Amino acid sequence: MPTRGNTLLLGTRKGLFVFDRIGRAWRLSGVSFLGIPISYAMIDPRTGVLWAGQDHGHWGAKLSRSSDRGRTWAEVPPPKYPEGEVIRNSMMSNDPTAPDKPATLRYIWCIAPGGDDEPNRLYIGTEPGGLFVSDDGGDTWQLNRPLWDHPSRLAGQWFGGGRDHAGIHSVIVDPHNSKRVLIAISCAGTFETTDGGKSWTVRNNGLKSSFLPEPNPEVGHDPHLVVMCPGDTKHLWQQNHCGIWRSEDDGRSWINVTETGGPANFGFAIAVDERDPKCAWVAPAVSDECRVAVNGALSISRTTDGGRRWNALREGLPQEQCYDVIFRHCLDKAGDCLAFGTTTGNVYYSDDRGDRWKCLGNHFPLVYSLRFA
Template sequence: MARTGDTLILGTRKGLFLFDRKGGDWKLASTSFLGVPISYAMIDHRTGTLWAGQDHGHWGCKLSRSRDRGRTWEEVPAPKYPEGEVIKNSMMSADPKAPEKPATLRYLWCIEPGGDDEPERLYIGTEPGGLFVSSDGGDTWELNRPLWDHPSRLAGQWFGGGRDNAGIHSVIIDPADSRRALIGISCAGTFETADGGQSWTVRNNGLRSNFLPEPNPEVGHDPHLVVMCPGNTSHLWQQNHCGIWKSTDHGRSWINVSEKDGPASFGFAVAVDERDPNQAWVAPAIADECRVAVGGALCISRTTDGGKTWKALREGLPQEQCYDVVYRHGLDKVGDTLAFGTTTGNVYISTDRGECWKCLGHHFPLVYSLRFA
C-alpha cells in the first residue's frame, strides 16, 4: 500500500503518538509506550506493520512491532552485535593500536523497509555503526558484515557526531533496484552498495567538512540525513553538518547548494519531492555553537530549482522568541502535505507544500521522529 499521508506517527522523548487525518482534521488514534523515549517509529508501507525503536535509559534499546496500529505490541529481539566485536574507544584515532571497547547496541537510529519485491526484508541503522538486516519480517536480525568490516571503519575513520559513536541514520533502498542502497553515517559519510550489501563504496566526493583540519577526507563527513527522489533515483539530497549538498549522479559527486545569504544551510532534516528531484525542503537552525531556530524565528526553506534559490516559508510559524530545532527524522512529506516536529514539542502541518502551516500541538514531548504512512 502506498503512503497516503493520512497517518502521522510521532516518536518522542515520552512515547509514540499516532494520528489519523479525518476530513481536514487530525485525530489522535493511539498512544503507546508513554514515558519511554522512542528513537524512531514508522509504518512499513508494504505490510502496514507499525515499528518502534525504544531507547530505555536503563534497560537498553528495544524493538517492537504492532500489526493493529498501536493497540497491541509485540517485542521482538533487537539487533545484537556479535560476541567479541569491538569499536575504537576514542574519537578519531589514527593509531591502529588505539584502545578498543566492546561493541554493543547503543541506539536504534532508523528502521527501513526493503524493496517492494522483498517484503520480508527490513533494515535497521544503529549506533555504534552497524547496519542490521532482517530477511524474515523482523523476527531476527543480522549484522551486515561487509559494511562493518569496511576498511575505513577498521582504520578508525568512523567517529561519533552528536553521540559517542558513529551511527547509521539514513538507509535508502533504490525503488528502481532493491539491490542498490545508500546509507548515511555520522560521522563517516555516504556509502553505496549495488549488490544487495555484499560490498560498499564510499560516496563522499565533493563534500567538505570544515570541522576537520583537512576538510576533504575520503571518509569522515557528517551527513545529518540523506534522501533520494523516488521518481528519479539518481538524484540525492543531504542535509550535512556543513551545509546542504545535492547529487545528480547517485552520489558519485556532490555539489554544495546551501543558501549564501539566508537561513538554509545548517540543519538536520531534509525532504525531497516524490517526482521532481529539484524540489526539496529543509529545516534551518543555527550551527554548532548555539543550535536554535535562526533569528528566533521558525521557518522551513524550500527550493524548486535544485538548490539554486531558496525561499523561507514562515506563514503560521512563530517568528519571535522561538528556539525550536527539527531533528533529522522530524520532517516528512507525502504529496502536498508536509509536517515537522521540534525539540520543544511543537508539531506543524502544511497541506500546500509548506506555504502555510497549522499547529497540531504545542505541548508534545521532544520529537525525535515524525513519519507519514
C-alpha cells in the same frame, strides 16, 4: 493499502503518538509506550506493520512491532552485535592510546523496509555503526559484515556525531532496484551498495567538512540525513553538518547548494519531492555553535530549482521567541503535505507544500521522529 499521508507517527522522548487524518484535520488515535523514549517509528508500507525503536535510559535499546497500528505490541529481539566485535578507537578520539570498546547496541537510529520484491527484508541502522538486516520480517537480525568490516571503519575513520559513536541514520532502498541501497553515517559519510550489501562504495566526493583538520577526506563527513527522489533515483540530497549538498549522479559527486546569506545552511532534516528532484525542504537552525531557530523564528526553507535559490516559508509559524530545533527524522513529506516536530514539542503541518502551516500541538515531548504513513 491506504494512501500514504493519512497517518502521522510522532516518536518522542515520552512515547509514541499516532494521528489519523480526518478531512483536513488530524486526530490523535493512539498513544503507546507513554513515558518511554521512542528513537524512531515507521509503518512498513508493504505489510502495514508499525515498528518502534525504544531507547530506555536504563534497559537499553529495544524493538517492538504492532500489526494493529499500536493497539497491541510485541517486543522482538533487537539487533545484537556478535561476540567479540569492537568499536574502533577513532581518529577523532581524545586518547589515541585508548583501547577499543566492545560493540554493543547503543541506539536504534532508523528502521527501513526492503524493496517491494523482497517483502521479508528490513534494515535497521544503529549506533555504534552496524547495519542490521532481517530476511524474516524482523524476527531475527544479522549484522551486515561487508559494511561493518569496511576498511574505513577498521582504520578508525568512523566516529561519533551527536552521539558518542558512529551511527547509521539513513537507509534508502532504490524503489526500482532493491539491490541498490544507500546508507549514511554520522560521522563517516554516505556508502552505496549495488549488490544487495555484499560490497560498499564510499560516496562522499565533493563534500567539505570544516570541523576536520583536513576538510576533504574520503571518509569522515557528517551527513545529518540523506534522502533520495523516488521518481528519479539518481538524485540525492543531504543536509550535512556543514551545509546542504545534492547529487544528480547517484551520489558519485555532490554539489554544494548551501544558501549564501540566508537561513538554509545548518540543520538536521531534509525532504525531497517524490517526483521533482529539484524540489527540496530543509529546517534551518543558526549554526553548529548555536543550535536554535534562526532569529528566534521558525521557518522551513524550500528550493524548487535544485538549490540555486531558497525561499524561507513562515506563514502560520511563530516568528518570535522560538528556540526549537528540528532533528533529522522530524520533517517528512507525503504528496503536498509536510509536517515537522521540534525539540520543544511543537508540531506543524502544511497541506500546500509548505506555503502555509497549521499547528498540530505545542505541548508534546521532545520529538525524535516524525514520519507519515
